[in-house]
Amino acid sequence: MPPGDWYVEEETFGYIQGVLLRERLQRHRSPFQNMEVIDSQLFGRCLVLDGALQTSEWDEFMYHEMLVHVPLVTHPDARRVLVIGGGDGGTLRRVLDHPQTEPIQVEIDASVIENSQKFLPSISNGAFQNPRAEVLIADGLQYVREHPGEFDVVLVDSTDPVGPAIPLFEEPFYRDVYKTLAEDGLLAAQSSSPLYMVSDLQAQVRNLRAVFPIVRTYLGLVPAYPGGLWSYTIASKRYDPVRVGKADIAARLSREAITPRYYSPDIHHAAFVLPPFIAEILS
Numbered sequence: 001m002p003p004g005d006w007y008v009e010e011e012t013f014g015y016i017q018g019v020l021l022r023e024r025l026q027r028h029r030s031p032f033q034n035m036e037v038i039d040s041q042l043f044g045r046c047l048v049l050d051g052a053l054q055t056s057e058w059d060e061f062m063y064h065e066m067l068v069h070v071p072l073v074t075h076p077d078a079r080r081v082l083v084i085g086g087g088d089g090g091t092l093r094r095v096l097d098h099p100q101t102e103p104i105q106v107e108i109d110a111s112v113i114e115n116s117q118k119f120l121p122s123i124s125n126g127a128f129q130n131p132r133a134e135v136l137i138a139d140g141l142q143y144v145r146e147h148p149g150e151f152d153v154v155l156v157d158s159t160d161p162v163g164p165a166i167p168l169f170e171e172p173f174y175r176d177v178y179k180t181l182a183e184d185g186l187l188a189a190q191s192s193s194p195l196y197m198v199s200d201l202q203a204q205v206r207n208l209r210a211v212f213p214i215v216r217t218y219l220g221l222v223p224a225y226p227g228g229l230w231s232y233t234i235a236s237k238r239y240d241p242v243r244v245g246k247a248d249i250a251a252r253l254s255r256e257a258i259t260p261r262y263y264s265p266d267i268h269h270a271a272f273v274l275p276p277f278i279a280e281i282l283s
């Protein structure tokens with residue numbers, strides 16, 4: 001390795017990815033996880049939880065725009081939006097871009113929100129101060145169980161399916177999400193690397209298919225994540241994300257004055273086009 005201080009991420013699946021650091025800014029151990037904030041030459045400041053890079057100043061928009069705009073444009077009028085996890089605020093911020101939404105965020109670890117606001121303020125960009133948003137420090141699993149029939153869209157912005165996040169990828173949770181959604185509601189979740197975490201993706205899609213009639217996986221670039229290609233999955237009761245017309249998407253973005261840097265009407269549709277080897281993984 002060239003000289004210098006490197007952040008090196010060792011993946012359980014036998015792969016390492018690293019970036020040259022400018023500075024290690026913060027290290028914190030919460031009751032839930034180990035957190036680090038680092039500053040790197042290529043990606044800027046990054047949030048790391050339990051040794052997995054969660055988001056960077058440079059590419060956070062690629063991930064958060066795809067996790068949020070694809071489902072929120074698929075739903076014709078999502079007002080009540082529940083965000084589970086997402087302590088850095090990048091997801092909440094993109095939900096708030098849609099003026100009709102009244103989001104509730106449930107994050108289990110207050111210290112992720114605190115440290116993200118302190119060290120990575122450009123990611124939430126004021127979202128936590130927005131009076132339209134309600135932020136609760138609580139267990140998302142329990143919150144969903146206790147709030148049936150309340151949401152149009154649920155967004156799961158979690159860590160990888162290891163350790164405490166595992167239940168967020170399992171069928172019992174998806175059954176509770178089904179119940180917390182209105183009769184035309186939908187869920188979107190990050191769904192791991194389609195290259196390196198194939199069995200995780202397969203299990204998640206299987207669990208979603210056991211509960212929801214429409215399940216669609218889509219892809220996007222997130223260079224800071226291992227392999228750079230990431231997947232997301234929408235599970236829906238009524239609206240099918242591939243049936244939203246490009247002209248309607250363009251009209252929505254212009255009416256709501258949203259100017260994304262990754263997401264666009266073309267990207268919305270391109271993201272659902274899977275290379276045959278990935279389609280086969282999911283068949």
Ligand code: AG3
Pocket residue numbers: 011052053054055086087088089090091157158159160190224225226
């Ligand atoms: N959640 C998905 C992060 C996955 C990264 N995995 C890894 N580095 N092995 C990101 C949360 C951002 N709001």
